[in-house]
Amino acid sequence: MSKDIIAKLDDKLRAKRESFDKLPVVDIAPLIDGSNKQRVAKEIRWALSNTGFMYVKNHGIPQDFVDSVFNVSRRFFDLAMSQKMTLHISKSDVAFRGYVEPFGENTDPSKTKDLKECFDIGPERSTLEGPFLGPNQWPSSLPEFRELTYGYHQKMLSLAKILLSGVALSLDLTEGYFENLMRDPISVQRLLHYPSQSGYVREEIIGIGAHTDYGSLAILAQDDVGGLQVMNRDGDWVDGVPINGTFVINIGDLIQRLTNDVYLANMHRVVNISGRERYSIPFxxxxxxxxTIEPLASCVTDSNPLRYKPITCGEHKLGRFAASYAHLAKV
Known part of the structure; x- marks a missing residue:
């Protein structure tokens, strides 16, 4: 590799290369099979109260299926820009389904333009029912795309509900606590492509700017390229090194609000200077x-007074979307 294409990072973008001992790998098999739910819940509590992130293994999703979704994702992003733009997210109105071009969404718009492209799907609807609930858009030139990506969405939806049952147990709630908040939940299955950057890379343009996730929980499948960075409690950026056979799990704003900051929706970003294209699949x-999301009574104490007013999930999520999407600024 020639020296002129090797990226040089601005100091603000440097991450410490740590072993992630503070972000544990949690074996969730005992949660899934019921053999030791409380042990898993205890490990979830430590992870989410200290880091907001964890890896999970023995999650039950076959690796060859995950690989097939990565493969079809790469094929989609290899399509001509003109083809991808026919599926632009703005064509879905407030359902927020479809393609987002580079710089079309910026998660930290005051500092960073996001050098990434995305494709979003969600629960199937025949007509637009309201924000986040409407028809998906599908590329006609990739007939297998729909079956694979929507099948993946459904598997992730089931896994997410299992993980949230563990989160509930970790908070000494009933295992089915979140079911009452999730009769018809908003969910987004996203495909992401990050070009590699070279030269002098500054915070103004990176893969995705620093942000917390908007909702309850994210399940991330990442390839072996790397680039995920997570902020630790000391304010240092730490590399989220890919671990084969695991998903990266993190909580979002809604769980932080629900727990009155007992659990942490942690800042994270992507900086890809690998010299390779990076692909990831977050749900x-x-x-x-x-x-309505409001702090649990058990999380409000004299030492941790009430920090949040009640808010609806849709109100919060729409506000975050409006600040991030370029096409919404024109509405």
């Missing part, structure tokens, strides 16, 4: 659009 689960 986001929220709550029902009109579900």
């Amino acid at each position: 986001f689960i929220d709550a029902d659009f009109n579900a």
